[in-house]
Amino acid sequence: MKLFFETIVPMNYVDVFKGFNVDLFKALKPPLLNLQVKRFDGCKKGDEVHLGVGALGLTIPWVSIITEHGESESEFFFIDEGAKLPPPLSKWRHRHCVRKISKNESVIIDDIQFSCHGGLPVELLMKPILWAQFSARAPIYRQQFSGEK
Numbered sequence: 077m078k079l080f081f082e083t084i085v086p087m088n089y090v091d092v093f094k095g096f097n098v099d100l101f102k103a104l105k106p107p108l109l110n111l112q113v114k115r116f117d118g119c120k121k122g123d124e125v126h127l128g129v130g131a132l133g134l135t136i137p138w139v140s141i142i143t144e145h146g147e148s149e150s151e152f153f154f155i156d157e158g159a160k161l162p163p164p165l166s167k168w169r170h171r172h173c174v175r176k177i178s179k180n181e182s183v184i185i186d187d188i189q190f191s192c193h194g195g196l197p198v199e200l201l202m203k204p205i206l207w208a209q210f211s212a213r214a215p216i217y218r219q220q221f222s223g224e225k
Contacts, residue, residue, distance in 0.1 A: 077199040079188040079206055083214040085221035089182040092221050093152040093174045101125075103216055106209035110135060119154040119172070120145050129162055136162040140170075151175040164198050167191035184217050186210055 085092060098116040105111040110130050117123035123142040128135040137160055145154035151173055158168030173185040190206065192198040 077190055077192075077203055079186070079190075079203070079210060081186040081210050081213070083184045083217045084177065085182055085184060085217055086180060087182060087221040088180055089151065089174045089176040092182045092184065093147075095220060096154075096172070096174070100220055103220060104213050107212055109209070118142075121154075124159075125156065138162055140168065149176075164192040164194055164202065165190060166193045182221075184221075186213065 096119050098113060101116060102111070102113060108131060110128070112128035112135065113125075114128060115124055115126035117125070119142060121142055121144055125140045125142075127138040127140075129138050130136050138158070139160040140156040141159050143155050143157045146152075153171060153173040155169065155171045157170075158165065161168055167190060169189045171185070171187040173187065175183050175185065177183055188206070188210070190199070190202070192202055
């Protein structure tokens, strides 16, 4: 199953990518979800992110490995893949990209592929939940990267 989001922000793509750090990660916490950042190495190949995610007092581990990163004259990207996922997720691949639009404007792209235990019926149930969580990132991205600090 796939999800794809684009958010335009009024900041240079290099400066936006510099802001991809643990503070941004914490700011992007989905609503109604508990999130504990236990380890955040960064956004380069081999880095790891260890989380505790949950609700109603229950916390489940989520571990992602950065499997690829790169840059060009017009974009930065990294890919995180789930090594240990909360149910019902069985596969997670998230490509984060910051692409130059102009000198002072960029687009942040969240390109997600996921699978669930139980197959398509469970994935169809999860898709709107994940869509809502990632849709909530757009105003946070715009606030964080407004150029007004």
